[in-house]
Amino acid sequence: MMPEYIKNIKKTLLSDNWATLHKVTFDYRDSKGNWEPQVREVYDRGNGAAVLLYNKASKTVILTEQFRMPTYFNGNDSGMLIEVCAGLLDDYDPETAIKKEIEEETGYHLSDVEKVMDLYMSPGSVTETVHLFIAGYTVKDKLSEGGGVATENEDILVHEYAFAKAYTMIQTGEIKDAKTVILLQYLQLQGILS
Template identity: 55%
Template structure:
């Protein structure tokens, strides 16, 4: 544990969807003085995300779905283009991402490759994402995908030329951080652009 942090208390502010807590703690600053700080921390668990790619066809599989927070923060229709992803919910990252890929895109993935882990919004959210890539073939499509309706998912599956997906970052059509990170990783290591 970090000797520069002394936690005093956690107060649950909400546990309606996940847990929002207010933390009060002392932090030992670089100048040697202790400072009392408070932070709100949203704990929704850790997650995993995957970029499916087809090297021969030069394509990727992405999804498009309505995200209410993006809608109220200026994304006109609230429809965000993303890589398949989901919360771990007691599964290992590898187990979860295989399930999410099939549920959301309809593709079963054979060999997955972990590429990195990242905290996406460390100023207030505890979530760590596990990032994966996997090659897909047409024969790997088992269902139409679309997510699980009872979980509120209504997902459109997109198969896009890789270069078009990269251009969509520049045009602002793709604004999701995890998706941009995986597309850029693929540009450097898979498609070698």
């Protein structure tokens, strides 16, 4: 059912390459009751999942680093971004998808992950919901070096940081990825590595 404050929705496909980009026109009723025409572009790349791996015994976390063209395009000199393990759901449920990503990207095989929350990361133009998780790991869980899937052109570096160092990297600007900041702050607020 359509909300009472939006009507006359029309979508025009602008691009269907990496994901889909639509131009959407609609009439919106504002808080004063006035109807006004609106135009937006909506980018749909599917929903995703992200996870922060942590080791309680060593008080460490696993983060990844990879080239992200949008950050380079927006002034990040190297385009490299330090972030939590993440990926699109494709045709999987969030938990199955993130366990697959953990193994592909980090080389760890984990059977348990803990759901934290679901968030829209850029709701002004992107449809994506990101399902956020945390998961404990040990040295015994490491199966491979990770690094991503070669056929998907992934070239992912895997880093293990002391939690205190990773948390400080937020303040120094070395970590600028929102989902990573949120999950590091979640660990801090919950006292999981205290």
